[in-house]
Amino acid sequence: MGFVPAIVVGSDTPRKQKSETSGISKKRAINRIKQGPRQKVGDVEDLLTYLYQKDKRNKWVTDEKEISRFQHTLLEWYKKNRRQLPWRQTLMEGQPNPYHIWVSETMLQQTRVTNVIGYYKKWLQTFPDIPSLAASSLERVNEIWAGLGYYRRAKLLHEGAQTIMSRFDGKVPEDIKVLQSIPGIGPYTSAAIASIAFNKPYAVCDGNVFRVLSRLFSIDLDISSTDNQSLFRSLAQFLMFKEMAADYNQAMMELGATVCTPKSFDCNHCPVQRWCNSFQIANEHQVPLSDIVCQFPVKSSRVKQNEEELLVYLIKFANHFLMLKNISRNLLGNLWHFPYVIWKRNGNTMTEEEKIQHECCLVGVLHSCGYPLNDTNGLPKLLHESAIPIGQVEHLFTHIKQIIHVKFVCVSSETKLVIESSSRRIGGVGPNDDSIEYRWLTEEQMEKSAISRQMMKVMELYQKQKKQKVIHSFFC
Ligand code: SF4
CATH class of the missing domain: 1.10.340.30 (Hypothetical protein; domain 2)
Known part of the structure; x- marks a missing residue:
């Protein structure tokens, strides 16, 4: 290996200009060392010079045998x-x-x-x-x-x-x-x-x-x-x-x-x-x-992390849970998830109007399963009065920290809901007129389905609370 092979910064490919043992390149690098580092470290020659000037202990990097x-x-x-x-x-x-x-x-x-x-x-x-x-x-x-x-x-x-x-x-x-x-x-x-x-x-x-x-x-x-x-x-x-x-x-x-x-x-x-x-x-x-x-590597500007608070509804009917798949692009990609609303983002709480818009998505899905909507207060009552808070979980993406509040909703067995074995898709629901696919899955079926990690955490919380009898069979 030569002293300073010329390398295109940011490229994987060595430049073809000089042989790796080029004396000119070596001389140029030594001259550079004598001149001292440039204000801006621009390429690998600059970097080697910078390392050498900064600390003579780094000199070995200029010695082929030592390398x-x-x-x-x-x-x-x-x-x-x-x-x-x-x-x-x-x-x-x-x-x-x-x-x-x-x-x-x-x-x-x-x-x-x-x-x-x-x-x-x-x-x-x-x-x-x-x-x-x-x-x-x-x-x-x-x-x-x-x-x-x-x-x-x-x-x-x-x-x-x-x-x-x-x-x-x-x-x-x-x-x-x-x-x-x-x-x-x-x-x-x-x-x-x-x-x-x-x-x-x-x-x-x-x-x-x-x-x-x-x-x-x-x-x-x-x-x-x-x-x-x-x-x-x-x-x-x-x-x-x-x-x-x-x-x-x-x-x-x-x-x-x-x-x-x-x-x-x-x-x-x-x-x-x-x-x-x-x-x-x-x-x-x-x-x-x-x-x-511990001073190295130097990383000054850590990526700013956003924080979201989600309200996730575990809606259970006859041993099945309602799962959705949002066809539009979002963090959950093409995966099944429980119905949720993001009600706080970086400290800003969702307005009442936005919340209702999100709930409309659930109204559409439940209506499609046969949930009676003749009583206009039916769904809000189901979500707000019958929902039992069972705890919260946290999930970290690279840029987003999610705090997920989980509510458990048991739909009465007297309700005439239709549970189909395959998924169904409905369009024009939710705040963005999204297309939503939905399915009712048992816990066993969930294990074999593509479910996001944070929703698995929600399910684990449910199972833990059920075991500890926080959720009683009385509820569902
Ligand atoms: S473990 Fe890392 S810091 Fe410690 S001697 Fe090796 S290279 Fe240096």
Whole structure:
């Protein structure tokens, strides 16, 4: 590896201008170091200069042999310490399956490894290959994904599989740019598939890698900025061992996931501690490691989180619960949910008029099931007077915190409601004249249906309260 290979910032592809061992590039970088950092860190050369000027301990990044030692130490550690994860099975067998890598990388976005393992196994049992996924219905895909959250990922995997069938004869392409033309495969996932499945020399930069790099070099650049993220990617690309891209990328991510973790980092057992600036600073100044290590990565502007309060109605009739599916786009995507109204958003309470509009949606659905509406007060009475508050649950999306107040409504067995075995769709209901699909499901049927995670939490609350006899059989 040369001193400073020119890298296009924000791109996965190394520039072709100079050879990697170009002396001109090296001289230019040394001159840059003498001049001091520019006010704005613009590309990877700037970044290396910046790192060197900031702290001479970072000098090793300008030494080809030292970089090689770093890479080999990391790879050795990874070989001995990698976790036996199900998506690594085909890699260990020497026949990497790009479909497996694609599914696991998609599931692992925003989700913990421990949560993903069970879903990954179930997914592969149901959709063992791309043709089976492409041929499935979206409903079935959502059922298998149900509970994992961020349902758009499942929909995009499904669309991606159909694209691979129609355009690439069922084979995952190796080229990173071609990969990025497939729905749901962006720069991160394409680099992961290309490097891990096909050993192509593209660095993969997830949150773990950002953290490791920022601590290794004590980089105090804010990773909330997309420009700085590009620089981190360029640095990751610069440091990577191109001949063993698959293992190297996984080793970096594994280090961040198991040793250089956000809070319980284990510097004393870290294979790369002798190259770690944060570790050395703490030792030299004899300060607790956490005083230094916890400063990285720098993330100034955390994403502002909105807060919503929902009122969810568990409407039960003859052992069935009323479930809806909003055909319009919303956070719950194409999933079944209990009827709900968002009655507060960021502290602003819904007006009485808006509330009535939302309830009209329920009126439409219940009327369609045969609920008598000759008494105009019938539905509000059912919702307001017969509804028993049974508690609340919380659910977090990336940008939204939901507080869900749950009310249980038991429809009297004397009411003549029609429960059909399949779903029905009605249009022109609710505040936006939405199309609503509805179904009555038993608890057993719910377990096999595509239901959002927060609605599962609502059901778990109901079951807990029933067990503790907060909800008596008297009520329903
Ligand atoms: S020595 Fe500590 S801070 Fe540095 S990379 Fe290792 S675990 Fe992270």
